[in-house]
Structures are given as C-alpha cells and as structure tokens.
Amino acid sequence: MIILTETAPHMAVWGKWLGDALGTNAAGASAGNAIFGIFLSLLVYLIGQWLFKIGKGFFLFQPLFVGMVLGIFILFLLAKAFGTDTATFYKSAYLPGGNIIFWFLNPATIAFAIPLYRRNDVVKKFWLEIVLSLIVGLFVSLFVIYFAAKLIGLDKVGIASMLPQAATTAIAMPIATAIGGNSAVTAMACILNAVIIYALGDWLVKFFRINNDPVGAGLGLGTAGHTVGSAKAVQLGSIQGSMASIAVVVISIVVDIVVPSFAKLMGLM
Amino acid sequence: MAANDKVTKAETAKEEPASPILIQMGIFAAILFVSSLISPLFPASFPVPTPVIGLVLLYVLLATHIVKLRNVEKFGDFMISLIAFLFVPSGIQLAASLDILKAQGVQIVIVVLIATIVLLVVVAYTTAGFIWIRKNVFHRDVNVDD
Known part of the structure; x- marks a missing residue:
C-alpha cells in the first residue's frame, strides 16, 4: 500500500485510464462496462481450478471457494489503489459483469429438473x-x-x-x-x-x-x-x-x- | 403394414435427434418468462422465487411428456456443468458486506459448520426413521433399483 501512495501522481493518469476501462469513472459507469467483472470471475475461478489440480484436491482449494476469496481480495486491493472503499469499487467495477453471470443461475437452476x-x-x-x-x-x-x-x-x-x-x-x-x-x-x-x-x-x-x-x-x-x-x-x-x-x-x-x-x-x- | 409403421415410429421416437440449441434455449426462456409472471402473484410473506417455479414447471412438463428430454437436455446439462462457476458472483458479492464479516465473521463460520453437520445428521436419521416405518409398519419394499 505504501508503494501505491508514493507513486500517487502517476496513479492519477493510470487511474483515469483504468477507471474508464473498469467503469469506475462517471463516463465508464454510465456505459455499464461489464467486461472487467466477467473477466475477473473467470480468472479467479480458473486459478481455483488450477490450484485444486496441483494441490491434489486440498479442501480449501475448491475452485468456487478460491474464486470467492481471491475475487474479494483483488477487489479489496484495487479499491485501495483507487483510493475508494471495497463496497463502492465492487458496485461500480465488478457488479455489472457479475450480474450478467449471476443471471445465468436462472436457467441453470431450473435445469435441475x-x-x-x-x-x-x-x-x-x-x-x-x-x-x-x-x-x-x-x-x-x-x-x-x-x-x-x-x-x-x-x-x-x-x-x-x-x-x-x-x-x-x-x-x-x-x-x-x-x-x-x-x-x-x-x-x-x-x-x-x-x-x-x-x-x-x-x-x-x-x-x-x-x-x-x-x-x-x-x-x-x-x-x-x-x-x-x-x-x-x-x-x-x-x-x-x-x-x-x-x-x-x-x-x-x-x-x-x-x-x-x-x-x-x-x-x- | 400401417400398424407396423406406427410401432416403428413410436420406437424410433426415442432416438430422434436433440432439438437445435436455440430451440432449447427458447424453451428455457419461455419457462422462465412464465415463471417470472407467476412469481409476483405470491405474497411478500411467502416468497416463491422465479427459479423455484421454473424448476417445478420444467419437471411437470417433462413428467407429462409435453417437453421431451431431447428438447432440453443438451442446454440443461451444459448449464448444470457450469453451476459452480455461476456461483462466483454470489460469493464475491460479499465484498459489499465486509463489515458484517468483520463484526461477526467467526461466529457466522461456526454457525455454518454446526448447520452443515446438523442438516446432514438430522436429515439422514429422519429419513432412516421414515424408511423404517415404510418397511416395518406398511411392509412396502425399500429397494432402490439402479
């Protein structure tokens, strides 16, 4: 975290660019950029699958559990880097993409019939x-x-x-x-x-x-x-x-x- | 000859090819749409979420042979194979409630541990009781065929 505050002036430029991409800036937010949320969900889940495989099925390496913990941790770090709190960052950057994946639980749940x-x-x-x-x-x-x-x-x-x-x-x-x-x-x-x-x-x-x-x-x-x-x-x-x-x-x-x-x-x- | 044809037709009906994937998705979408119309009819004190209604609807449609397995199973099995991944956003949404976790996270984990064990043991023994009643009181067969 100390490193991030020291490089704060650079962060302003990077922050604007990243913020546009992630949808955390006003412009990005209105566009409802869902790409980051979908990418992050897949990334953390695939890391979970990989860990589960190389960890020979260690119980804490279940892909969904790893995905949850790692996803929250990444959002926590990114929120710190952007100087906002985790909940706000989650809502503006992750939620639009998360909601799209979440929607597919509807057909997946009825498929259990x-x-x-x-x-x-x-x-x-x-x-x-x-x-x-x-x-x-x-x-x-x-x-x-x-x-x-x-x-x-x-x-x-x-x-x-x-x-x-x-x-x-x-x-x-x-x-x-x-x-x-x-x-x-x-x-x-x-x-x-x-x-x-x-x-x-x-x-x-x-x-x-x-x-x-x-x-x-x-x-x-x-x-x-x-x-x-x-x-x-x-x-x-x-x-x-x-x-x-x-x-x-x-x-x-x-x-x-x-x-x-x-x-x-x-x-x- | 005509009668024979009918029998062969009925027999081969089982091997009819799976419906195109867009039609399968269409059936899912139609069931979800109808379910989403029914769900708000229930009072707030007795909520019945859309997926519950959809699950029951699809099961009834399959059991009454209005919808055949080949109409839905390709898309359905695919969705079920994804289910663990689809839960990722539900897990990550905890990022918006980290203060609850900070305040009573350890207690919540302990209660979940207790709940998991209690559900497993109580449901298993309750079932064993009802199966015992079926066998010894009603003398009905308790074999499950594979």
Whole structure:
C-alpha cells in the first residue's frame, strides 16, 4: 500500500485510464462496462481450478471457494489503489459483469429438473418418504441452527441469513432477503456448506454411522453439501447418489415453504 | 403394414435427434418468462422465487411428456456443468458486506459448520426413521433399483 501512495501522481493518469476501462469513472459507469467483472470471475475461478489440480484436491482449494476469496481480495486491493472503499469499487467495477453471470443461475437452476426427471422411477416410488423426511428434517435442523446462532451471538440479520442455506444459492438468496437476512452472507454459507462437506464428509458419515441407511445418507449429503454433497454420495453407492441428486432439488422447494413459516414462528419477520 | 409403421415410429421416437440449441434455449426462456409472471402473484410473506417455479414447471412438463428430454437436455446439462462457476458472483458479492464479516465473521463460520453437520445428521436419521416405518409398519419394499 505504501508503494501505491508514493507513486500517487502517476496513479492519477493510470487511474483515469483504468477507471474508464473498469467503469469506475462517471463516463465508464454510465456505459455499464461489464467486461472487467466477467473477466475477473473467470480468472479467479480458473486459478481455483488450477490450484485444486496441483494441490491434489486440498479442501480449501475448491475452485468456487478460491474464486470467492481471491475475487474479494483483488477487489479489496484495487479499491485501495483507487483510493475508494471495497463496497463502492465492487458496485461500480465488478457488479455489472457479475450480474450478467449471476443471471445465468436462472436457467441453470431450473435445469435441475432434468436430473430429477431422469430419476423419476425412484422419485415416484419414494416421494412420500423423501418429502416427509426433508420437511421434518429441515424443521428440526432449523430449531438447532436458530438456537445455536442465538447462543453464539448473531444478530437478527445474521440468524435470518443462516436459515435458508440448505437450498441452492439461487433460491436461498431471495428467501434470505424476504425473511430479513443478508443474501451475501447466505450465499457464503451455501459455498461453505460445500467446502465443509467436501473436507469432513467422509469422516462425518463414518462418525455418525450415516451410511447404515443408504437412502438417508443420500438425502443428508444432498441437503447439507448441495452438488458437492451429491458427488460425495455417488462415491458411497448408486442409491446414495440418486437420492442426493433428488435431495439437492427437492430441499430447495421445501426450504421455500418451510423457512418463511419458521421465520414467522420465531418472530424474525 | 400401417400398424407396423406406427410401432416403428413410436420406437424410433426415442432416438430422434436433440432439438437445435436455440430451440432449447427458447424453451428455457419461455419457462422462465412464465415463471417470472407467476412469481409476483405470491405474497411478500411467502416468497416463491422465479427459479423455484421454473424448476417445478420444467419437471411437470417433462413428467407429462409435453417437453421431451431431447428438447432440453443438451442446454440443461451444459448449464448444470457450469453451476459452480455461476456461483462466483454470489460469493464475491460479499465484498459489499465486509463489515458484517468483520463484526461477526467467526461466529457466522461456526454457525455454518454446526448447520452443515446438523442438516446432514438430522436429515439422514429422519429419513432412516421414515424408511423404517415404510418397511416395518406398511411392509412396502425399500429397494432402490439402479
């Protein structure tokens, strides 16, 4: 940072040029330059993939997690260099491009109907058990999460952000906003779920003897670890794998029904 | 002969080529558009986001064979293969809320750790309970065919 302040006069010229390119200057901002946001997202994710490969699958090198941390760190450094705060720089330089990528979560999320339909024989046979288990399981979990969050000392916004994390990110975020949470914190929770299940999944399955019931193991892993959880479940067996990919989809719909009711019950909204 | 032709036609229907990618995108866009019209009809206290409605709609259309797998699976599988990358902006948006992380970041991470374990264990055991009921109370078969 010291180096940057020493070269401040040069930064003015560079800053104007870069600012135009990134869309942080008035002119650039009105043009809504999305290129930087798209480039940065791809760059940090590809670095994550590369790290994951050379790190032989070290759990903190999951591409999405690396992408999140590295992306925020780069925005933080650039904001310092431009003499503004991270939030402002994020909004003017990253958000236009980020929003374009974010939009594609809409078709990607509804595309999960396809793997669900491919397992339709299992869904038809076990639909009652799947739906009941997910509703009851989620409801019980919400109580534990709520009181754990309260005990640890999260404020109301923090608690509300923790409740929808079982759903896939694109569905969890609007629900978090609706019940008074911070959707960015919820998105981080969803990413961390996957990191934790990737790191501890095998150990947790053994320790809690979860694989005694293969259907339960599948639904549990799909609920707790999203798509990473269903990848873990496939390693346990094909029953676990199909159940987990069903759970990833069905739990999102269950969260949409159960979480707002729970939030109302607890007086959060 | 004519009847035979019909059977062959029905059989080969499965092997019909995938729809062109623009048509597949068109189907996704149409489902999203209808979903975005339905979503605001729900009250603010019971929000149903557009992707939830779209997910259910596409599943119903597939289950009723109005939309066939070959009409949507090429584009759909491609989108699913990108899903981790598509979450990058959702992760990076935390840059706008770094003050929350500074204030209660450690607590949030601890709660997420607890939540992940609780969701895994509680859902797994609840399911084991319901499967036990299915087997021992209703005597229904619990095998999952591959």
